[in-house]
Amino acid sequence: MMTHPDQLKALLAPMRAALATAHADQVQSALRAVFAPDAIIRLCHPFGDMIGPDALYQQGYGALLAAMPDLERRDMILLAGTTPQGQDWVGCMGNYMGSFIAPLLDIRPTGHLAHMRYHEYFRLEAGKIVEMQAIWDIPEVMMQAGVWPMGPQLGALITTPAPMSGDGLTASGDGQATMDHVLAMLTSLCRHPADPDPAVMEMPRYWHPRFNWYGPAGIGAMRGIAGFRHWHQIPFLGAMPDRGLDSGGLMSHWFAQGDYVCETGWPNMRLTITHDGWLGIAPAGQPITLRSLDFWRMEGGLIRENWVLVDLLDMWAQIGVDVLGRMREFNKARNMGHVSLPDGLS
Numbered sequence: 001m002m003t004h005p006d007q008l009k010a011l012l013a014p015m016r017a018a019l020a021t022a023h024a025d026q027v028q029s030a031l032r033a034v035f036a037p038d039a040i041i042r043l044c045h046p047f048g049d050m051i052g053p054d055a056l057y058q059q060g061y062g063a064l065l066a067a068m069p070d071l072e073r074r075d076m077i078l079l080a081g082t083t084p085q086g087q088d089w090v091g092c093m094g095n096y097m098g099s100f101i102a103p104l105l106d107i108r109p110t111g112h113l114a115h116m117r118y119h120e121y122f123r124l125e126a127g128k129i130v131e132m133q134a135i136w137d138i139p140e141v142m143m144q145a146g147v148w149p150m151g152p153q154l155g156a157l158i159t160t161p162a163p164m165s166g167d168g169l170t171a172s173g174d175g176q177a178t179m180d181h182v183l184a185m186l187t188s189l190c191r192h193p194a195d196p197d198p199a200v201m202e203m204p205r206y207w208h209p210r211f212n213w214y215g216p217a218g219i220g221a222m223r224g225i226a227g228f229r230h231w232h233q234i235p236f237l238g239a240m241p242d243r244g245l246d247s248g249g250l251m252s253h254w255f256a257q258g259d260y261v262c263e264t265g266w267p268n269m270r271l272t273i274t275h276d277g278w279l280g281i282a283p284a285g286q287p288i289t290l291r292s293l294d295f296w297r298m299e300g301g302l303i304r305e306n307w308v309l310v311d312l313l314d315m316w317a318q319i320g321v322d323v324l325g326r327m328r329e330f331n332k333a334r335n336m337g338h339v340s341l342p343d344g345l346s
Helices: 005-011 015-018 025-034 055-068 137-142 174-188 224-239 312-318 323-331
Strands: 035-041 048-051 072-082 086-101 113-125 128-136 207-214 221-223 252-257 260-265 267-271 286-288 291-299 300-312
Touching: 005 015, 005 072, 005 207, 015 113, 015 252, 025 055, 025 086, 048 055, 055 086, 072 113, 072 260, 072 323, 086 207, 086 252, 086 260, 086 291, 113 260, 113 323, 128 291, 137 260, 137 312, 174 252, 174 260, 174 291, 174 300, 207 224, 221 224, 286 291, 286 312
Parallel strands: 035 128, 207 300
Antiparallel strands: 035 048, 072 086, 086 113, 113 128, 207 221, 252 260, 260 291, 267 286, 291 300
16 A cells, blocks of 8 residues: 555654754654664765664764754655555655865865765654665765866766756656656667667657756766767767666665656666766776766656766776775865864954
């Protein structure tokens, strides 16, 4: 029997409330209230997998609070539903924000307000979270601190916005038509490059002419079909033309509400870097998998906005590049101390 989406969302309320204005004791208590003790936690690189809410706090949220003691969570999309396989999931998109005054993963603090997008998915059973799949956009923090050690991104670096429609937290209703549209779009995309004509992807059929694509830091944000093609699609498909051809053993979880649909997979793509062009990576035939956690919003029968997070640090690790390790080499000549901000009254 399907659980009503509102009931699923309500189960996350204690955690969302505690993180909205985060204090260590309240966050830890809220995590214990909503997670099963043996919940499987899958966090982006370098956090990795862990078990239970205490580990999530100690290795994840505790690190954020140490770096940004006034941390706050700003949810902008909240979706819930039952997948075609019968699993209950909740998906959240938003920004963590706070004064960046102490190092985070050895990223030097700036003393300024910092933002870090998150896509977090939660699978629930018997009223508790039993699995979490989440990507925090750590490269976004690195770029704000001026310490990104890899190639410059092609797209824009922006603070990811909420849906233009203003209904990201109140989406409701049957989302089957939205899901069908996005799945059909993905099917069309995968016709290329087996068919070398880019028109076979039929992008005007699925995408609004002014759509916004909010990619992860390292790739960036872009607007419209032309922007999407030049700043993401052309280098991505040029470097990895086998995308979508090998889905064996991969699993995606889909659910939708109204004009929104979302997907999580850990991982959900398998590719081979056989040509040049994507992120400056050498075309050495490296096989990789990608964790891509996505949200789409439709408007007038077309995709108007698409939020995409990819665990790029994990991808780099698969090809033998330690991005954070390279950053630490630069840190030898940087001041990594805690930033002290007096009250300014004297």
